[in-house]
Amino acid sequence: MPTGKKDFDAIVVGSGPNGLAAAIAMQQQHLSVLLIEGKETIGGGLRTQELTLPGFIHDVCSAIHPLALASPFFKSLPLHDHGLEYIFPPIPAAHPFEDGTEAVLLPGLDKTAKLLGQDQDAYKQLLALLVGSWPKIANDILAPLHLPAHPYLMAQFGWKALSSATSMSKRFITPEAKALWAGMAAHALQPLSNIATSAIALVLLITAHTGGWPLAKGGSQSIAHALASYFVSLGGKIQTNFYVHSMEQLPSAHAILFDITPRQLLQIAGHSLSSLYKWQLNHYRYGMGVYKIDWALAEPIPFIAPH
Amino acid sequence: MEEIVEAEKSTAAGAHPQQPFVILAQPGLFDPSRAPSGKHTAWAYCHVPNGSTVDMTTRIENQVERFAPGFKERILGRHVMNTVDMEKYNPNYIGGDINGGIIDIRQLFTRPALRWSPYKTSAKGIYLCSSSTPPGGGVHGMCGYHAAKRAMKDVFGINARLPSPK
Ligand SMILES: Cc1cc2nc3c(=O)[nH]c(=O)nc-3n(C[C@H](O)[C@H](O)[C@H](O)COP(=O)(O)OP(=O)(O)OC[C@H]3O[C@@H](n4cnc5c(N)ncnc54)[C@H](O)[C@@H]3O)c2cc1C
Numbered sequence: 001m002p003t004g005k006k007d008f009d010a011i012v013v014g015s016g017p018n019g020l021a022a023a024i025a026m027q028q029q030h031l032s033v034l035l036i037e038g039k040e041t042i043g044g045g046l047r048t049q050e051l052t053l054p055g056f057i058h059d060v061c062s063a064i065h066p067l068a069l070a071s072p073f074f075k076s077l078p079l080h081d082h083g084l085e086y087i088f089p090p091i092p093a094a095h096p097f098e099d100g101t102e103a104v105l106l107p108g109l110d111k112t113a114k115l116l117g118q119d120q121d122a123y124k125q126l127l128a129l130l131v132g133s134w135p136k137i138a139n140d141i142l143a144p145l146h147l148p149a150h151p152y153l154m155a156q157f158g159w160k161a162l163s164s165a166t167s168m169s170k171r172f173i174t175p176e177a178k179a180l181w182a183g184m185a186a187h188a189l190q191p192l193s194n195i196a197t198s199a200i201a202l203v204l205l206i207t208a209h210t211g212g213w214p215l216a217k218g219g220s221q222s223i224a225h226a227l228a229s230y231f232v233s234l235g236g237k238i239q240t241n242f243y244v245h246s247m248e249q250l251p252s253a254h255a256i257l258f259d260i261t262p263r264q265l266l267q268i269a270g271h272s273l274s275s276l277y278k279w280q281l282n283h284y285r286y287g288m289g290v291y292k293i294d295w296a297l298a299e300p301i302p303f304i305a306p307h
Numbered sequence: 308m309e310e311i312v313e314a315e316k317s318t319a320a321g322a323h324p325q326q327p328f329v330i331l332a333q334p335g336l337f338d339p340s341r342a343p344s345g346k347h348t349a350w351a352y353c354h355v356p357n358g359s360t361v362d363m364t365t366r367i368e369n370q371v372e373r374f375a376p377g378f379k380e381r382i383l384g385r386h387v388m389n390t391v392d393m394e395k396y397n398p399n400y401i402g403g404d405i406n407g408g409i410i411d412i413r414q415l416f417t418r419p420a421l422r423w424s425p426y427k428t429s430a431k432g433i434y435l436c437s438s439s440t441p442p443g444g445g446v447h448g449m450c451g452y453h454a455a456k457r458a459m460k461d462v463f464g465i466n467a468r469l470p471s472p473k
């Protein structure tokens with residue numbers, strides 16, 4: 001334990017899922033933690049709001065939660081007791097074609113494979129081993145680079161994950177399988193010929209075939225609320241409406257964790273960082289952006305394809 | 308597949324495709340609490356170049372209409388966010404990038420910089436715990452968990468381990 005009186009053992013700036021997780025992990029060890037959020041409400045990418053018309057609530061950012069469900073840390077928390085309920089749509093994803101046909105991702109690996117006709121075996125070959133061993137390798141995949149607990153299985157994931165999505169798709173012949181694969185890989189927010197786009201696609205497909213792709217009942221905000229409620233029940237403190245511009249604004253603490261990106265860290269704490277580290281952060285690269293629409297609808301969307 | 312690859316390639320190169328790859332969902336189909344009885348909600352997004360302010364509404368709605376004729380007549384209200392709105396809404400979405408930085412071979416494991424621990428900054432007691440650190444974007448909290456683990460070990464001499472699932 002460090003010596004010297006401070007206001008808190010640790011401060012976390014930013015209440016997205018990562019800020020909440022960091023705050024909980026430290027409060028669980030009986031450290032005193034203050035979680036600070038610049039906006040009026042907590043949650044970061046987990047907020048749900050009436051964006052369009054009264055009575056219509058929309059997830060402003062994240063909406064589908066295979067990763068929250070698969071997260072080894074979130075899994076270890078009593079979030080259900082703090083109000084979180086997941087809803088599992090029967091069909092995780094579908095990709096329509098103009099002629100009214102579609103490629104469908106079902107919860108079952110075999111069932112999905114069967115719909116892919118000629119690519120049935122290729123699809124199973126790509127995923128069967130990884131789906132079967134997901135509980136063992138999830139901890140290693142959702143972690144920084146380190147020595148994995150299951151090196152053989154990790155190598156299986158690794159060589160598949162590190163190829164580009166375009167080269168991986170050469171395994172498939174049918175437009176359905178190709179579309180399903182490319183649709184998943186597009187979540188990586190970069191050209192599909194880039195290396196490692198496959199990692200995202202693999203994780204999304206594996207999670208679809210293991211836990212599922214749930215929504216949070218009442219919107220993604222329910223995840224933030226459950227995390228915050230658990231954090232507070234452990235004795236953690238939360239302060240919203242506190243936008244941090246510089247280190248001087250913060251109460252004193254032994255450790256400060258920032259749930260922000262490198263460019264913001266440079267603005268807030270630049271003067272305390274070494275010039276090499278600053279140089280590294282300055283060269284950190286950001287990717288494509290998104291353009292998002294939320295709709296209030298009188299009726300469901302009338303897709304020609306059945307799903 | 309070709310359409311998706313083309314759309315993503317040209318977007319990364321700074322263009323706005325006429326037929327963008329659209330990711331769409333209708334949460335109201337499975338969670339009735341999202342809209343007044345009988346009504347529905349849906350969202351869709353497409354990728355655009357970092358910092359773009361081009362209005363993609365018509366292009367996205369045309370794409371949906373292509374696969375679901377009659378869609379546009381059912382719209383009661385809409386709310387749009389371009390990359391500038393995204394960043395204003397959440398300062399972490401720099402230029403509208405929702406993953407906290409590119410995830411490619413170089414940045415997949417070295418986020419945000421090549422160091423012994425990606426969470427530790429060069430300043431004592433200051434850590435990064437956002438999706439700009441491994442394992443990257445998405446709602447899983449594992450960046451935060453691993454950063455906290457690192458900080459607790461360095462600063463407080465605590466070796467935290469994952470508790471068994473509840
Ligand atoms: C449109 C969209 C759709 C998405 N869909 C999904 C999905 O379906 N599934 C999925 O898993 N992920 C999805 N994501 C990604 C996911 O939301 C993010 O990866 C995740 O929220 C990152 O969590 P984080 O804790 O690192 O940061 P954030 O959630 O971004 O939280 C950062 C917090 O820090 C606060 N903050 C920043 N700077 C300061 C400051 N100086 N002072 C005080 N507070 C500050 C911000 O206000 C914010 O609350 C989506 C994102 C977007 C935008």
